[in-house]
Amino acid sequence: MTIDLNGIHSPSDIKGMDIDTLRLLSEELRAVLIKKLASHGGHVGPNLGVVEATVALHYVFDAPKDQIVFDVSHQSYVHKMLTGRIGAFTDPAHYDDVTGYTCPRESPEYDLFEVGHTSTSISLATGLAKARDLRGGDGNVVAFIGDASLGGGMALEALDYAPELGSNIIIIVNDNQMSIAENHGELYSHLAHLRATAGKSDNNIFKALGYEYIYVAEGNDLRALIRAYRQAKDSPRAVLIHINTMKGSGLPVAEKEKEQFHYHSPFDPATGAPLSADRDDSYQDIFAKLMLELMHEDGSVALLNAGTPGAIGMTAPRREAAGRQMVDVGIAEQDCVTMAAGMARGGARAVMGVVATFLQRAYDQLSHDVAINNLPVTIVDFYGGIFAMNDMTHLGFFDVAMVSNIPGILFLSPATVEEYESMIRWSVAEKPGPVVIRTPGGAPVHSDRPVLMPFTRYDVVREGSEVAIIGEGALLQNALKAADILRESGVEATVINPRVLSQVDTECLDSLRGYRHVITVEDGIVDGGFGQKVAAYLGGASCKVTCLGLKKEFLDRYSVKDVLEANSLTPEAIATIALA
């Protein structure tokens, strides 16, 4: 017997199935999933781990009347398969029809929110539940959240608040005993304790917070899941279902190498070998190697991270080499930034490596704990700018606008490997105060040009007249190429690598007042960026100022080429504007 997966258009198509058919369905969904993941890449472990949990969810609950919110929603592939988007999994030609996260643009009925950051699902669910209650509606509200995401502060805030609603809300904790890497924080010891006691321990954090608590030891067993979900369904109060699942379930390489297969590019499903070779070098490698060197030299140097060590080049062997000088606080960016502040105050040298889009979660900590206290914390920001992750929920081009307008933080944007390393070394050695260093986008660019000090001076890398192009970070290369084009038109442009984006080099800018045209080229949005600071500073000068950069908007799965063209950031477009 086989099931016609392409005949599943909505959850109602699985409602009449018996348990054996549901099991077969799960097997077939898993097989299709493995095939797509292997050839297309994606979140392997999280999705394979919840095949049964998701089938049971749509079997027991009645979406869209019952509202389901997936935390991070990187584990929502099976949900998509069961809610009208099966073709995007069975047909390779349609693989890209769906995003990797829940997406109301794809399915306004079944996907309630664009989600990509962790720990938001319980808050969203409390909002849905409160709206339901105020409007006099009914139906269940379900938040589906992983054990690692549960340790994020806002999940804990909402976990604390949800029972106070005094109304139906169901939280499913998908306990797969992993974060992206290993779990951190003591909540996980407690979850282990609950698993070890089959959920029967008297000491139970969820019961302490007022939840009805249901434990499912076999979180990949459909019958057990269905029983638990049915028990919770239509409860008039807050219920928490703790399900013990296996990340990567059904794909041996993913079950074994859980960290590598959290997210994976295309791979051979038999061996797990990647289909394309990794780059020989990357800024992640450069950073991690440099940090290991700095930590080796000085035992008071520590590298902090909030649950994404791989994204900053700290592979498991490197973490081991760093030993106690590596601190991973789990998915807890606020705690991480402020812990770094505490370490700096205590005389250690704190460097935090963080993905730009997640640094957004610690704005107040940057301002209130690091900057007001003027503490020498170095934050190295990864995947900032245009040449980074392109999912709408993971964009990297807002970091300059966010960070560089906080008083007291020096925001540096190096253009080359040499500047990057030099800035990190300087910041750790000199402890000048709070510094955020943005890792350049794209492939590493080397230069034998001496690194100009101090970093608060703009570096004039090419002397010209009339026209000046100030290009930061990875876009310095486009500024230089634009100058080449301009030379062909007989214009010798000055090209400047500004390096510092949180303040202007007034001396350098004053030298441009007699120019005809000053153009800023920004690897980020124009609003709130360094270009507007330049424009404001030169507001009284006779030169024309043009600020180039991205429009202030959320893009989704863009091509870099298109974005550069649409925003006049190609060498050709910059040159054309310079001549206007």
Added chain:
Amino acid sequence: MTIDLNGIHSPSDIKGMDIDTLRLLSEELRAVLIKKLASHGGHVGPNLGVVEATVALHYVFDAPKDQIVFDVSHQSYVHKMLTGRIGAFTDPAHYDDVTGYTCPRESPEYDLFEVGHTSTSISLATGLAKARDLRGGDGNVVAFIGDASLGGGMALEALDYAPELGSNIIIIVNDNQMSIAENHGELYSHLAHLRATAGKSDNNIFKALGYEYIYVAEGNDLRALIRAYRQAKDSPRAVLIHINTMKGSGLPVAEKEKEQFHYHSPFDPATGAPLSADRDDSYQDIFAKLMLELMHEDGSVALLNAGTPGAIGMTAPRREAAGRQMVDVGIAEQDCVTMAAGMARGGARAVMGVVATFLQRAYDQLSHDVAINNLPVTIVDFYGGIFAMNDMTHLGFFDVAMVSNIPGILFLSPATVEEYESMIRWSVAEKPGPVVIRTPGGAPVHSDRPVLMPFTRYDVVREGSEVAIIGEGALLQNALKAADILRESGVEATVINPRVLSQVDTECLDSLRGYRHVITVEDGIVDGGFGQKVAAYLGGASCKVTCLGLKKEFLDRYSVKDVLEANSLTPEAIATIALA
């Protein structure tokens, strides 16, 4: 017997005291405290509640070798009295020598951090502890945190992480059963359960997270406190001491009216009556009355807040009138913003009232949950701009730079009561998407000028030529006065109320291209503000552009007059610049 309080210069001066002397000391400290609080104002309840807890702290622990971090640090007055700053409490002439929070500028030895926001102390303490361990030092690290602050997400993140340090860290939970207003969230039910069982319950969230747990039933009893602190001192692991204290202890009016006496302006200590009358009207009142009206008209309108209902005009009687349409999630700004997003998605009409400096704690939630999802959430921002709280940790003039550069959020800054009310009504009724409305600073300004629609258009309130002054929010008045001064010099200035700060009115700005000088006047920092957007837009025009506003810096306890003068924001300074 009396104690010479002015003879206490450091904690070593109380080390030799016996228990009776310590009690006497506490009584005298409390009396001095009440006298200062009554005549000077300050955080009444929090400080009176911890007199004994602080005396015992400095009696048992050895600061500065032992490092103490106070959460929020609004309860650190007794700590200041015992660490060399007694004169700022005993001598009215020196009352203003100390800030209301811990302050390393006052005492680098004993005050480790500038603090003013909640929930940061455990993270800071883990940082200090980690630095101590990496540097091979010793000494205890103590975080002193209130029950309400413990519900903030970052405190929970750090509570989760701290035991993983595997090293000395002591967390004192000061359980006074109150937030500023009543407590929310189920953690408080759990604390009540622990109190009810004298800390003996098997279900104990702190034990679940791996802490050694010590309960002190009489948190205002010195002997009990000293015993508990001694038990914890020098522990090689994480200890949590749960002390049950009485907010406002020793001042009957403060014990009774806990919310009113959390913070109070000068008052009669016998009756609790304020020494100066409250204003007849305030934007808080205007807002709260309007919200009650809107909630009464439509049962799906809800007002959300994160632990500061008084700051948005929602007094206890008004909260009662709002009933279930008022949602206070406790000190959990992230949860609050994202819950509002969930409510909006669920078809309710969510309005959140928030203090500007605390909105900083929910940057990612504004961006990721509200803006990316384009949900019709209305956020009314209080105490923004220059005319607001002036403690370094509570500044309101960074909100425009923070919020207005997030894509998709309409940031509105009304200049009058009529615009303010109109914007709130419009946002709730029309649900245009995410809107942040900044409550104007200073006293309410009324105007009978019709409110111009749409709000994305700049309102030209005075027609002139040559010079244009674009003045936002409360500073529109200064722009108008500057125009009066200019008239005396024969210059008729155009004055514009921009209202929208997250985008420019291109049509209006295009009409200014032929002007000699365009001046933006901003109730906030220039960096990242609306003025720089104007300057960038007009970068190609022949007119001169000057952006006025605050420098990007952290001020402390400033006078508004001084700040306006120092930043050329007075009518006279604006007029002088216009003529330059």
